[in-house]
Amino acid sequence: MENIKLEEALSFPKDKIMQLNVCIFGVSGYTGANLLYYLLKHPNVNVVGVFGDSSSGRSLRELFPHYHNVPDINISNYKSFNFDNVNLIFSCLPHGSFQKSIISNINTSIPIIDLSGDFRLKDFEEYRNFYGEEHIAQIYSKSFVYGLSEIYRDEIKKSKYIANPGCYPTSILLPLIPLLKKGLISNQHLVIDAKSGISGAGKKLEKQYLFSEVNENFSSYGIKKHKHYAEINQELLKFGKNSFTFIPHLVPATQGLQSTIYLDKQNELSIYKKTLQDFFKKDSFVKIYKNTLPSFSDVVRTNNIAINIFEDYSKKKIIIVSCIDNLIKGAAGQAIQNMNIMFGFTESESLI
Amino acid sequence: MENIKLEEALSFPKDKIMQLNVCIFGVSGYTGANLLYYLLKHPNVNVVGVFGDSSSGRSLRELFPHYHNVPDINISNYKSFNFDNVNLIFSCLPHGSFQKSIISNINTSIPIIDLSGDFRLKDFEEYRNFYGEEHIAQIYSKSFVYGLSEIYRDEIKKSKYIANPGCYPTSILLPLIPLLKKGLISNQHLVIDAKSGISGAGKKLEKQYLFSEVNENFSSYGIKKHKHYAEINQELLKFGKNSFTFIPHLVPATQGLQSTIYLDKQNELSIYKKTLQDFFKKDSFVKIYKNTLPSFSDVVRTNNIAINIFEDYSKKKIIIVSCIDNLIKGAAGQAIQNMNIMFGFTESESLI
């Protein structure tokens, strides 16, 4: 199977403004709910189908009584849905579901933006190692472009399938890739201490995610192995880095994510900063701060990534502080941004 | 002024169980309130004087209506207090107050446990650099033992003056000192990413500590310079380390502190772990975990430090996770522990 270009797949010319008919798999999770929120605001989108196991049969209006302009449709089973007029599919399902049981059952000529980890890794050994199961939809995998909007905008524009990046990787790769391209990161001692709000865990019913467990708590997790390690590794390797340490932590907050990144200082701090400022000077969602420190509250409920860069008291390390909203720039927002790029809408449409 | 031994200073022989008359400077802050709580439970302590500017004149019972066994005394001005029968002074004042205006006005034959940073640093240049003002009580400084209980127990036992350690240093030095002693830490690339609850800021009336600012937020601070850097540096230097990076963060939780510490791997993980287990095998407040990850909720409102040690996926770094309650083991609890050590009480008395 060849890489499928978006224009070949579409039944309409991409350069005319048009109305997209959109479906969402997994609308009832946190990411799905955020995605729906943005899609309902988007002037070029009609939400025509919503699929979800746990809430099947329920009215979308009943599930989202506080949203405006909700179409009068029910959560349904995609197997009995008519996809004929659908222009775009979003999947917000948990890892594994889409590759294992859905993609082979749907009309794959329809463009897809998948927000899970199913199609991010190109190395199926790594997939098995980190996701703990076989990838059975490898045939589609190479057609998926890794949807890190600011880095792969040109490929996204032309692609039909997007593997929307993970939250940690988004916060880490955006500042690191420009620095790697300039040779400003040594091959050793890259330490990434990352902290995320709890919504990244979705609605999993596990004791550790109960309010009384999370509240007033703070904890490390995934110390020995975390799915996002493989994704960060794949992308850094494209630009030459080959060893790093990544330890994620859970913050008692719903949304927000910060990566504190420690680099060996190879050059003047100002060179690092200017590299980021230059690289992102046209990217309205990337905020390279001048003096202040970014924090969760600067980015939650926005599609922004806020970054600043410092040297520590020892003058031996460069410290990058990079913040996003894990559910927005780290999931639903970047997915909308990618849709806007793919279909030629204003990149920030409905995101500001 | 010579180092003053506790026994010389005391008017009673230390080996007989006795009742201490105790005073507290700064009782109305978070640390003071916790200290008072433990002192009121302690069978060998009578709280006889409490001093505080903002609450002067108010009844202690009125300020702490929910405490039990509160003596019927008022917050007063220490200048008009009769210290004749006082056996021990605690100071929970903000940094600077005790060294600048108090110690020279009180009877310095009374033992003191100071919970501020006033007498931790022995290098007055460092003090000026990190605390931003002159130290004017240098004459007393060398008599203060750095009260890291498990490390300096013998000195504490014999000393009359204790400089109670800071919260971050306590969480960092306890796991690092045994490893340094065994030569398990290389001279480079020690990265400490520390996270604390907000109560460490006390009751400072600054916008950044308002609920609406802190809640659902997470942020770095003190990136370029933090008072505790100097304290950690002083203590690590005693055991040979001379470069490290320390970045503190604020967690939206009241109490709790975690340091995630990244070391270059110099040896097998098991050697690191066994070193800590052996070193602390008789220390009931030090919990070296076997499998689970420590987190805030394991230590808050206890005098414990909970530690575990791992290697990361890259196998190049050793990761130490070290948790304490910043107000207890990081302040009031360790002060009580030091009092117990000094006066020959059971070390854990009233702390469990």
Added chain:
Amino acid sequence: MENIKLEEALSFPKDKIMQLNVCIFGVSGYTGANLLYYLLKHPNVNVVGVFGDSSSGRSLRELFPHYHNVPDINISNYKSFNFDNVNLIFSCLPHGSFQKSIISNINTSIPIIDLSGDFRLKDFEEYRNFYGEEHIAQIYSKSFVYGLSEIYRDEIKKSKYIANPGCYPTSILLPLIPLLKKGLISNQHLVIDAKSGISGAGKKLEKQYLFSEVNENFSSYGIKKHKHYAEINQELLKFGKNSFTFIPHLVPATQGLQSTIYLDKQNELSIYKKTLQDFFKKDSFVKIYKNTLPSFSDVVRTNNIAINIFEDYSKKKIIIVSCIDNLIKGAAGQAIQNMNIMFGFTESESLI
């Protein structure tokens, strides 16, 4: 001074779509920040002036680095500002400032939406009693329409001055006024137990609003007297009610407000419910829930009010649960809604 009609005041015909030049007093508080956020999104608004004491001189872009499309202006002193081309003034200042020192210094031919309590009460005795100071701008007071959008839409449309309602009153009056009009509320035993997030206190630097005080806490306040009592009383009296009990509480959350309202049951529950459904059937921001219970999370960061109505187990009381976001429908959002009504824009413009 006569009531000034909006059309007389405006230099443009209200029925043509146009671009408003807008100023904000008090942009740096929580309400001001939310108001700015909506105004920056609004296609018919240019923010041309922003005033604030504490942040005077600072660049608006620097203060809001995470906002998009921030005009390149500085926070300034209104006294040196040229109001010639200004079409609308918002004031988000703390209670008292606008009536005492500003309104008499500005060109009062410009329409004003005041979000403080300065012009809500028409009885100056009540004002003195509840606000603790004299009202010195009484001459303007009668020109201010109480901006409860869904109730006073027609008056708002014609008025030049709007006194934007308080957060508690909005949540309470919207469900009660339709029931009062239908005679469904007895003259006694109306109990309102209200709960608000902390942001209602703004950025006041008081110990009680520190994170460590609010977090994990819940408390009543204003039990004997609360400014909003007078406002609720004034409005209920217009429809005949004359005794009620109102006790507010602080919830450890930033945004959100719920009023739990207890009425003597005078009629079937279904009559109450239908009354609300009928009254608000065209109001897109009023969500009368069918089965589910509204809660903070249904309304935060929206301009919605979500209401449901029940009877309790004793069958003697009717319970209304009414939720809003205190900063949005309870402040900045309703102000935008009022602006949209005044100037003939779509009522929900930029609010959804």
Added chain:
Amino acid sequence: MENIKLEEALSFPKDKIMQLNVCIFGVSGYTGANLLYYLLKHPNVNVVGVFGDSSSGRSLRELFPHYHNVPDINISNYKSFNFDNVNLIFSCLPHGSFQKSIISNINTSIPIIDLSGDFRLKDFEEYRNFYGEEHIAQIYSKSFVYGLSEIYRDEIKKSKYIANPGCYPTSILLPLIPLLKKGLISNQHLVIDAKSGISGAGKKLEKQYLFSEVNENFSSYGIKKHKHYAEINQELLKFGKNSFTFIPHLVPATQGLQSTIYLDKQNELSIYKKTLQDFFKKDSFVKIYKNTLPSFSDVVRTNNIAINIFEDYSKKKIIIVSCIDNLIKGAAGQAIQNMNIMFGFTESESLI
């Protein structure tokens, strides 16, 4: 079966100080964990058996690595446990388990303190109505004394079986019973608006208790019917009250509970206050505040109940604010208090 007196049941004379061998059913829940914490501190208690389904087989030390003095025992199945030397059984199991499947399988000559709702209601119709299932251990029910310590101290002293009260009832009955006894509460319009931290829901794995659902949220629940309604009703009826409204709410906090109680004013406020002060003057856990308002933070992690009483602005209602920790005075703490009363220990032993 007759009411069983404690002294008949015990194999030792109650008036000699002794060491109790204690078992806990349901040690791994929040209440069980708190109970264990206090029992481990108690000088007259040995914890000899701990039972729990989900954690069966695991070592108690491993489950509570941060506790001190944990006995070296495993969580086991009570069916294979030898109860011969057991002096007291605590049950912290969810409602229903103890009455349905356990009490008939154990040696009922051993004293029991049951923290569930199984034996609180004496009317089995009410039990079926509110608990949704049959009571199949009715034979034991009349031997259970309702363990509201300050009210039923004398009965508790003599009883072998204690039904430990629910959290809401404890906060409500303690202030109301003394007022009812004095005839200060009218027969109508008693409104109780109660607010609890989330830990009351235990570790139930339901979506509504996930951190991301609870955090920054506030909600009513159980509006039409709540188990505690029946319990409050049963106890109030003993003192003559027969109608009230009770609406519970969930606060985004782990521990803490406040009942705001609205009474028709029948007499001077001072009479209400004095009645409570007199009634509880010897009860060290009941704090009748003089001026300040009690709040969660006054009582969490204590066995205190803090109460104050006011009149509202309308002067027609008396407002009682009553706060407890739902897990301590509302569960584990009151259970310990009851044990202390039963066995003649100091009533506050290990609770302060």
